[in-house]
Amino acid sequence: MKIEEFTLERQQSIWEGKVKYNLSESGVHPGSIKSLFDSEMIDIIENTELTYGHTEGSPELRSVISKIYKGSKPDNIQVYNGSSEANFVALMTLIEPNDEVICVLPNYMQIHGLAKALGANIKTINNNETTDWKINIQELEDSVTDKTKLITICNPNNPTGSVLDKQSINEIGSVAEKVGAWILADEVYRGSELDGQECESFWSLSYDKKIINCGLSKAYGLPGLRVGWTISNEKFIKNCWANHDYTSIAIGRLSDVIASYVLRKENRSAILNKTRSSLNKNLSIFKDWSEQFNDKFKYIEPKAGAMIFVNYDWNINSTKLVDRIRNEVSVLLVAGDWYGYDHYLRFGYGAKEKDLISALEIISPVLKRL
Ligand SMILES: Cc1ncc(COP(=O)(O)O)c(C=O)c1O
Structure with a gap:
């Protein structure tokens, strides 16, 4: 079977372990086994053949x-x-x-x-x-x-x-x-x-x-x-x-x-509620940050997921822009043209709150210089 490169996954595979901040993720930041489960569950895990x-x-x-x-x-x-x-x-x-x-x-x-x-x-x-x-x-x-x-x-x-x-x-x-x-x-x-x-x-x-x-x-x-x-x-x-x-x-x-x-049932509801509350918090952080680019950014607020698909008004191809941001400040984003939609950026906002704030902060000057 001849298969074309899966650009989005390929780029993530290459870069996500190397950058300082990864905003290319589309889900919420994962927890550890210790933070997620009680001792009874940890005991079950330890004793599973x-x-x-x-x-x-x-x-x-x-x-x-x-x-x-x-x-x-x-x-x-x-x-x-x-x-x-x-x-x-x-x-x-x-x-x-x-x-x-x-x-x-x-x-x-x-x-x-x-x-x-x-x-x-x-x-x-x-x-x-x-x-x-x-x-x-x-x-x-x-x-x-x-x-x-x-x-x-x-x-x-x-x-x-x-x-x-x-x-x-x-x-x-x-x-x-x-x-x-x-x-x-x-x-x-x-x-x-x-x-x-x-x-x-x-x-x-x-x-x-x-x-x-x-x-x-x-x-x-x-x-x-x-x-x-x-x-x-x-x-x-x-x-x-x-x-x-x-x-x-x-x-x-x-x-x-x-x-x-x-x-x-009960565990599923608890985990999904946690996801939604962290996403709502992080989305408002992104919205506040993006106001400084009001004249350059256009986006429809997501109703679900941890991604915002933003149309930008700068004369630069989206892969080039993602490369520039990654090279200059070590933040990984997703380029719209990996989906066939140039002039869009996908920001993952499901990162840890402090990482999201830091990553957005260091991206700003790169965008302002465009
Ligand atoms: C729509 C969609 N389907 C499937 C996947 C793959 O996810 P999984 O980790 O469940 O294999 C992704 C990952 O980004 C996705 O966005």
């Missing part, structure tokens, strides 16, 4: 996940090493050469790159600020054909933080159903809504050809566990499980144990 465990995810873990999605059963769920593996296996299971795939952009570019490498014909729908970064249903309707195999969408959205309402989700479902296309909704930011109202999942559609991918890396702030999952119809999940044997076999045994604890 490091077997392979259940390759599809333990019954306990799939059971707590299924409780998040009304009407689902553990057999609707496959657990993976991150939602990125969930995306990978879903595409590997579904896509064949010449399939038509509709990618709604901007979007985390993993699915776009994978679908292309698998030989799909990609059609893109480019959202913009005029619809608050939300999909224009008419445009989707005009784009689908009876050859459309898959419509992929990221909700809440990376990088804009926009969130679709139930009506839009139903409308997307109806468009897909009309042509028999699958929907892949990457919902890894679900649970990080700033107003505390968890958004509707595409799982709520009565239509059967839906794949919902999610995980613990963003809203839960636990990327180091590498836990993600797919929820779909049982037949698709069985096919994915067979392909999972070829990718990573199973998630880490400890990650399974910890995720089963984190996703218990």
Whole structure:
């Protein structure tokens, strides 16, 4: 399989361990095992035998996940090493050469790159600020054909933080159903809504050809566990499980144990509430800071996630600007053109509060000199 460079991840892989401040992250800053868990849980962790465990995810873990999605059963769920593996296996299971795939952009570019490498014909729908970064249903309707195999969408959205309402989700479902296309909704930011109202999942559609991918890396702030999952119809999940044997076999045994604890109803609410309160605090820090660039910055406030997608009015390409900021003050940001949207910067505001303040402070003079 020939696959193009995944620019965003490549740049993060190269630089995030080297810079002084990393504002390229899209989730909240993670905690340590000691800060997150009580002694009973630490005892469980210490006494867990490091077997392979259940390759599809333990019954306990799939059971707590299924409780998040009304009407689902553990057999609707496959657990993976991150939602990125969930995306990978879903595409590997579904896509064949010449399939038509509709990618709604901007979007985390993993699915776009994978679908292309698998030989799909990609059609893109480019959202913009005029619809608050939300999909224009008419445009989707005009784009689908009876050859459309898959419509992929990221909700809440990376990088804009926009969130679709139930009506839009139903409308997307109806468009897909009309042509028999699958929907892949990457919902890894679900649970990080700033107003505390968890958004509707595409799982709520009565239509059967839906794949919902999610995980613990963003809203839960636990990327180091590498836990993600797919929820779909049982037949698709069985096919994915067979392909999972070829990718990573199973998630880490400890990650399974910890995720089963984190996703218990009361623990899940506590962790998501913590995320939302730190995001609201940090967003106001970003907003206060950005006022000095009122004439140069335009952005729609995110409704979820730990990212702000800012359009800037300087005559410089976004990769060059990100390179300049990194070289001059050792802060890593994300360039809009890694998403195909030049003249945008993605600021991750989920960092530790004091790091966010320091990083923004040292970026200011670089921007003022432009
Ligand atoms: C939309 C989206 N999906 C998937 C991923 C990968 O996350 P994970 O750590 O769960 O593999 C990311 C990471 O940034 C993302 O933004």
